[in-house]
Amino acid sequence: GRLKDPSLVREEMLVGGQWLKNGEGDNQIEVRNPSTGDVLATLPSAGLQDVRSAINAAKIAQKKWASRSGKDRAGIMRKFFDLVTANTDDLAVILTSEMGKPLAEARGEVSYGASYIEWFGEEAKRVYGDTIPGHQADKRLMVIKQPVGVVAAIAPWNFPSAMVCRKIAPALASGCAIIFKPAAETPLSALALAILAERAGVPSELFSVLPTDNARMFGEEVCSNPIVKKLTFTGSTEVGRILMAQGAQKIMKLSLELGGNAPFIVFDDADLDEAVEGAMLSKFRNAGQTCVCANRLYVQSGIYDRFVQKLAARVSALKVLDGFEEGATIGPLINDDAVSKLYNHIEDAVGKGAKVVVGGDRDARGGTFVQPTLLSGATKDMKVAREETFAPLAPVFKFETADEVIELANDTEFGLAAYFYANDLRNVWKVTEALEYGMVGVNTGLISTEVAPFGGVKQSGFGREGSKYGMDDFLSMKYVCMGGI
Numbered sequence: 001g002r003l004k005d006p007s008l009v010r011e012e013m014l015v016g017g018q019w020l021k022n023g024e025g026d027n028q029i030e031v032r033n034p035s036t037g038d039v040l041a042t043l044p045s046a047g048l049q050d051v052r053s054a055i056n057a058a059k060i061a062q063k064k065w066a067s068r069s070g071k072d073r074a075g076i077m078r079k080f081f082d083l084v085t086a087n088t089d090d091l092a093v094i095l096t097s098e099m100g101k102p103l104a105e106a107r108g109e110v111s112y113g114a115s116y117i118e119w120f121g122e123e124a125k126r127v128y129g130d131t132i133p134g135h136q137a138d139k140r141l142m143v144i145k146q147p148v149g150v151v152a153a154i155a156p157w158n159f160p161s162a163m164v165c166r167k168i169a170p171a172l173a174s175g176c177a178i179i180f181k182p183a184a185e186t187p188l189s190a191l192a193l194a195i196l197a198e199r200a201g202v203p204s205e206l207f208s209v210l211p212t213d214n215a216r217m218f219g220e221e222v223c224s225n226p227i228v229k230k231l232t233f234t235g236s237t238e239v240g241r242i243l244m245a246q247g248a249q250k251i252m253k254l255s256l257e258l259g260g261n262a263p264f265i266v267f268d269d270a271d272l273d274e275a276v277e278g279a280m281l282s283k284f285r286n287a288g289q290t291c292v293c294a295n296r297l298y299v300q301s302g303i304y305d306r307f308v309q310k311l312a313a314r315v316s317a318l319k320v321l322d323g324f325e326e327g328a329t330i331g332p333l334i335n336d337d338a339v340s341k342l343y344n345h346i347e348d349a350v351g352k353g354a355k356v357v358v359g360g361d362r363d364a365r366g367g368t369f370v371q372p373t374l375l376s377g378a379t380k381d382m383k384v385a386r387e388e389t390f391a392p393l394a395p396v397f398k399f400e401t402a403d404e405v406i407e408l409a410n411d412t413e414f415g416l417a418a419y420f421y422a423n424d425l426r427n428v429w430k431v432t433e434a435l436e437y438g439m440v441g442v443n444t445g446l447i448s449t450e451v452a453p454f455g456g457v458k459q460s461g462f463g464r465e466g467s468k469y470g471m472d473d474f475l476s477m478k479y480v481c482m483g484g485i
């Protein structure tokens with residue numbers, strides 16, 4: 001009853017332009033509200049033939065789409081952006097229902113996702129090539145950029161709406177078709193966006209949405225089917241490794257946005273209140289369930305006690321509530337495994353000498369609701385130092401020197417986002433350059449925007465989403481040499 005337009009929830013999947021109530025075989029996916037456990041929708045689960053139908057339809061549609069002008073594609077994407085914006089409230093309700101995040105955050109996510117549609121729609125007009133002064137008198141050299149073709153996408157559950165936009169927007173803008181597999185936990189946001197894309201005039205064969213209970217089958221098919229030219233994946237490093245190995249068979253073009261283990265460093269000369277504010281945003285947004293969330297807080301000894309005290313006051317004030325309740329700042333975690341991992345990390349840290357400053361226990365609401373937790377006295381032998389907790393747990397480590405904290409911060413196989421607060425200009429440059437990360441926030445805890453390149457180094461993956469660089473992942477470069485001029 002919360003939706004203005006109930007037709008945005010459809011218990012079907014979109015396969016090569018056809019909305020289907022049943023997939024190949026009779027498997028179904030139950031989508032549940034993580035806050036209540038209630039079943040929100042029952043969807044068909046795509047099988048191998050469904051994936052193949054989507055790929056075959058995409059192949060034909062992609063050729064037509066690529067032959068249209070950039071301006072033409074931009075116009076349709078503008079309509080799509082306008083429709084997403086006009087339906088923000090409903091999309092946010094769908095998002096909160098299936099994923100649990102507070103409604104205000106869900107609205108923020110929908111707008112953030114929409115900004116990618118707007119940005120890349122505009123970029124559709126600017127796929128510039130190059131001319132190169134020739135190496136011989138009778139030669140003329142140039143570079144043109146063309147869409148890679150049919151693209152597959154696999155997304156996680158933590159940003160059910162924005163993740164769709166970040167992948168489909170550059171694909172559509174560059175002239176690609178896209179076969180999208182949402183996480184089985186959160187397919188409704190992707191389907192709702194597909195409905196709006198169709199209404200905006202995006203040819204429906206161009207953008208399939210295939211929820212499935214057989215993720216492995218989907219991965220194997222898109223990695224071996226010769227029609228699919230690229231895979232864009234966001235998820236765990238473990239699964240990224242599997243997909244990269246599978247894609248090796250056909251030397252597949254890949255973008256991988258994998259796990260993180262973000263350090264958040266506060267130097268003695270930092271503005272304390274700003275650092276605390278940044279830590280709250282970076283750590284507790286989405287209940288700690290983002291790949292760029294601060295995972296390890298390193299605080300210099302001179303400011304350590306005051307920082308912990310101020311942060312404790314803020315963490316105690318967080319409101320653990322159902323995402324639809326007024327004032328909610330922390331919703332439920334996505335599932336029981338997420339809760340177990342959190343408590344495992346807390347127990348491990350406490351066993352090795354950390355002190356619980358705030359939280360540390362199960363929340364009275366039960367289910368997957370947990371207490372936001374602050375630990376002091378964290379050390380590098382604890383699990384919290386090595387593994388991504390993906391939950392509202394802030395472990396605070398103490399350090400003495402810049403060299404020491406740089407080494408600690410880089411001592412991980414991950415390299416997605418890092419943050420630090422400092423004011424000494426020389427130190428700022430030294431630390432910025434020394435951090436082995438794809439993204440660095442200096443005196444800010446919030447770095448994501450459609451105008452900047454999002455992505456990692458090391459085992460956090462490669463490829464970039466957003467910004468002018470984000471188009472390149474969906475384009476192939478063709479060098480043309482004209483002779484006999």
Ligand code: ADP
Nearest residue numbers: 154155156182183184215216219234235236239
């Ligand atoms: P998370 O911990 O966020 O669930 P995963 O990497 O397990 O991270 O999942 C991210 C996405 O990858 C989901 O859509 C999931 O269904 C999909 N996935 C999981 N295993 C595989 C696989 N073997 N092949 C292809 N996709 C997979």
